[in-house]
Amino acid sequence: MSTLTIFSSVPARAAEAEAVPVATSRPIPAVLGADLEVPVKGGRLVGYANLDYAASAPCLEPVSAAVTAALPAYSSVHRGAGYASQLTTARYEQARHTVRAFVGARPDDAVIFTRNTTDATNLLARCLPAGTTTVVFDTEHHASLLPWQKSVRLAPPAFPGEAVRAADAALAGIDGPKLLVVTAASNVTGELWPIAALAHVAHRHGARILVDAAQLVPHRRLNLTALDLDYVAFSGHKLYAPFGAGVLVGRRDWLADGEPYLKGGGAVRSVGDDTEWHDDPEPRHEAGTPNVLGAIALAAACDALTATGWTALVREEERLIARLRSGLASIEGVRELSLWGDDHPRVGIVSFTVAGYSAREVAETLSGEYGIGVRDGKFCAHPFVRHLLGEADGGCEDGTASAVRASIGIGSTQEHVDRLVEAVRDLVNR
Numbered sequence: 001m002s003t004l005t006i007f008s009s010v011p012a013r014a015a016e017a018e019a020v021p022v023a024t025s026r027p028i029p030a031v032l033g034a035d036l037e038v039p040v041k042g043g044r045l046v047g048y049a050n051l052d053y054a055a056s057a058p059c060l061e062p063v064s065a066a067v068t069a070a071l072p073a074y075s076s077v078h079r080g081a082g083y084a085s086q087l088t089t090a091r092y093e094q095a096r097h098t099v100r101a102f103v104g105a106r107p108d109d110a111v112i113f114t115r116n117t118t119d120a121t122n123l124l125a126r127c128l129p130a131g132t133t134t135v136v137f138d139t140e141h142h143a144s145l146l147p148w149q150k151s152v153r154l155a156p157p158a159f160p161g162e163a164v165r166a167a168d169a170a171l172a173g174i175d176g177p178k179l180l181v182v183t184a185a186s187n188v189t190g191e192l193w194p195i196a197a198l199a200h201v202a203h204r205h206g207a208r209i210l211v212d213a214a215q216l217v218p219h220r221r222l223n224l225t226a227l228d229l230d231y232v233a234f235s236g237h238k239l240y241a242p243f244g245a246g247v248l249v250g251r252r253d254w255l256a257d258g259e260p261y262l263k264g265g266g267a268v269r270s271v272g273d274d275t276e277w278h279d280d281p282e283p284r285h286e287a288g289t290p291n292v293l294g295a296i297a298l299a300a301a302c303d304a305l306t307a308t309g310w311t312a313l314v315r316e317e318e319r320l321i322a323r324l325r326s327g328l329a330s331i332e333g334v335r336e337l338s339l340w341g342d343d344h345p346r347v348g349i350v351s352f353t354v355a356g357y358s359a360r361e362v363a364e365t366l367s368g369e370y371g372i373g374v375r376d377g378k379f380c381a382h383p384f385v386r387h388l389l390g391e392a393d394g395g396c397e398d399g400t401a402s403a404v405r406a407s408i409g410i411g412s413t414q415e416h417v418d419r420l421v422e423a424v425r426d427l428v429n430r
């Protein structure tokens with residue numbers, strides 16, 4: 001009879017997910033790969049200093065444990081009558097509840113699992129009412145810059161209030177449905193955008209707002225309801241859940257009316273002479289067998305971060321990022337990229353240039369000689385990086401101009417940060 005007990009209790013647990021208080025202030029969880037050793041010049045092995053979290057963050061141990069626990073019963077979702085199928089379906093739907101609670105969504109918001117943030121923004125783009133105009137800043141990641149059919153592009157604003165003013169003016173001049181798209185935390189500078197004020201302005205003009213939270217949610221708490229946001233999108237692989245799932249959360253109506261994102265099994269109620277599509281956004285846009293383990297992983301990461309508590313996470317990140325920034329600032333020829341100045345609040349991301357070296361040379365030296373992983377390039381934000389480099393270096397005619405990006409998170413250590421600073425100092429002094 002234990003089988004029956006589990007069978008009937010799993011869906012009930014899923015339904016109650018939001019009501020269950022999550023314990024707070026657990027120790028910061030460990031990440032997998034913290035003891036990874038990598039070869040450097042001369043064949044020596046050194047501990048890997050992963051400073052590339054903004055691209056993809058390592059897997060949290062609780063995430064790995066959740067996936068491992070789900071694997072033995074892994075089965076199809078939403079279709080099978082078998083026990084494993086029922087259990088996996090319950091786990092998948094539980095993941096949806098967890099994500100809903102994590103972002104503080106309204107009870108009637110849709111929570112659609114996607115492949116990643118790019119997939120989520122493209123899904124929303126396909127569901128916009130006919131004739132919708134999108135207003136988007138040139139500072140966006142390409143995932144939020146490119147999917148829109150009809151958009152008004154705004155120049156990088158000189159200060160946060162200018163962002164609000166520019167959005168206000170642009171939205172005032174648009175008739176018909178409109179959507180403001182903005183990132184919560186820049187993937188180039190880490191700087192936080194005034195999303196509450198932008199949401200307010202959008203709504204004053206009858207527009208909606210989509211917040212690209214890919215770089216915010218690994219670092220800060222986000223509450224969609226409190227901020228009055230219409231949609232948020234983010235990726236599991238940047239949130240310590242590298243199993244290939246992302247999410248779009250937000251108002252149901254446009255998503256319920258939009259053309260099904262993928263056409264196939266699961267999205268239809270019945271197929272005969274006519275096809276009857278689901279009205280509910282989740283089945284409508286999740287045709288085919290979904291990435292169940294990706295959703296379970298993403299939800300486990302949400303749980304782990306919530307259980308740790310944001311105060312501890314933010315305190316440690318701010319300590320390390322301040323050390324990194326002041327270390328880099330002390331090196332002649334190193335210039336940090338910033339839109340709104342040194343004192344503007346930011347998450348654990350720093351992009352910089354080193355005079356006399358290309359970003360690729362710096363990144364390759366850091367990897368090959370010091371065992372440090374960073375990113376170099378324009379970070380899928382070409383207009384923004386060009387703008388920042390142009391300002392910093394007096395021009396960006398060189399199409400290859402780019403920057404180095406160091407980014408931190410759970411598992412980053414003071415030794416990693418100090419190693420980067422000393423390596424850049426060595427390079428400059430050669």
Ligand SMILES: Cc1ncc(COP(=O)(O)O)c(C=O)c1O
Nearest residue numbers: 116117118141143187214215235
């Ligand atoms: C701010 C921001 N938005 C969107 C994306 C796209 O994320 P994904 O590659 O997971 O679709 C990224 C990835 O770097 C990002 O930093």
